Amino acid sequence: MTDQYTFTNPVEQYRMPEPDEQYQDGPGLDRELRPKADHGEKSYRGTGRLGGRRALITGADSGIGRAVAIAFAREGADLVLSYLPEEQPDADEVARLVTEAGRRAVLAPGDVADEKFARGLVRTAVRELGGLDLVVNVAGRQQTEEKLEDITSDSFDLTMRTNIHAMFWIVQEALPHLPAGSAIINTSSVQAYSPSPTLVDYATTKAAINTFSKALAQQLAPRGIRVNVVAPGPVWTPLQAAGGQPPQKLPEFGQQTPLGRPGQPAELAPAYVYLASAESGFTVGETLTVTGGMPTP
Numbered sequence: 001m002t003d004q005y006t007f008t009n010p011v012e013q014y015r016m017p018e019p020d021e022q023y024q025d026g027p028g029l030d031r032e033l034r035p036k037a038d039h040g041e042k043s044y045r046g047t048g049r050l051g052g053r054r055a056l057i058t059g060a061d062s063g064i065g066r067a068v069a070i071a072f073a074r075e076g077a078d079l080v081l082s083y084l085p086e087e088q089p090d091a092d093e094v095a096r097l098v099t100e101a102g103r104r105a106v107l108a109p110g111d112v113a114d115e116k117f118a119r120g121l122v123r124t125a126v127r128e129l130g131g132l133d134l135v136v137n138v139a140g141r142q143q144t145e146e147k148l149e150d151i152t153s154d155s156f157d158l159t160m161r162t163n164i165h166a167m168f169w170i171v172q173e174a175l176p177h178l179p180a181g182s183a184i185i186n187t188s189s190v191q192a193y194s195p196s197p198t199l200v201d202y203a204t205t206k207a208a209i210n211t212f213s214k215a216l217a218q219q220l221a222p223r224g225i226r227v228n229v230v231a232p233g234p235v236w237t238p239l240q241a242a243g244g245q246p247p248q249k250l251p252e253f254g255q256q257t258p259l260g261r262p263g264q265p266a267e268l269a270p271a272y273v274y275l276a277s278a279e280s281g282f283t284v285g286e287t288l289t290v291t292g293g294m295p296t297p
């Protein structure tokens with residue numbers, strides 16, 4: 001079994017069979033993804049690093065957000081899980097795993113590109129968990145387009161709202177509730193530094209997330225609230241099979257990394273745990289890259 005504890009060669013660790021060409025409509029479902037992604041379901045071991053913490057996680061049903069939810073729960077946090085209504089079966093599975101870890105999972109389906117809903121997520125967390133001290137923005141939209149001419153205004157707008165506006169709305173709404181010691185973690189990408197020609201709009205949002213976070217981190221540090229970012233490289237998730245990549249590119253997905261393979265969501269969760277816990281207390285405004293060796297500045 002692959003895990004994060006056995007001494008092993010990272011070239012082989014979490015290596016998966018080559019995926020077939022596949023395409024899913026909408027946000028995509030983990031349960032339709034082939035081969036299955038590894039979110040640490042069978043491997044992540046908590047050590048009480050987030051005991052009693054209260055977290056809002058967007059995009060928590062699948063992929064990186066699911067791995068973060070599993071890890072946070074096993075580290076002792078109660079969670080509000082945000083996802084799109086179409087993703088209910090995936091969210092139910094995450095809720096089951098969180099509950100199995102002995103923590104609370106509050107399900108909050110809805111569209112974070114809608115300001116009212118995004119802000120309402122914070123109120124849900126405060127009401128249901130009795131407070132909030134971790135805000136983790138993982139939800140994201142990525143749609144590949146060969147030519148700029150093919151990106152519609154609506155699609156451009158939705159990518160901006162999902163990836164940037166939602167983060168702004170959620171963080172702004174959360175601030176009055178966040179005690180000193182709280183952490184905000186946003187999700188960028190290697191695309192912020194090394195953008196693909198077919199992801200112009202998406203890559204732009206990921207650079208914006210870095211800059212937003214670095215500015216805000218300095219503003220909030222004196223209040224004892226830390227803002228940091230995780231920037232993944234290619235990770236095997238439904239996002240990639242639901243229009244994030246051209247289907248015919250999926251068999252070679254992630255092979256361009258120096259490790260020669262894509263990452264699994266399970267490999268991202270520890271970065272979020274580190275940035276959430278007091279262990280990283282002197283780390284502020286940082287982007288932690290987890291890219292399989294793809295260089296970043």
Ligand code: NAD
Pocket residue numbers: 027028058059060061062063064065082083084087110111112113138139140141142162187188189190191231232233234235236237238239240
């Ligand atoms: P994923 O599809 O599993 O997760 C993305 C989630 O975003 C979805 O599950 C969905 O719940 C949520 N979402 C999208 N639009 C939404 C909306 N309008 N309202 C509410 N929720 C919405 O894929 P993932 O790869 O785990 O993506 C998580 C984050 O990681 C994204 O921000 C993505 O940009 C980033 N990222 C992924 C990769 C990768 O290779 N997979 C690389 C770099 C960065």
Ligand code: MG
Pocket residue numbers: 027028029030061062063083087090238
């Ligand atoms: Mg999903």
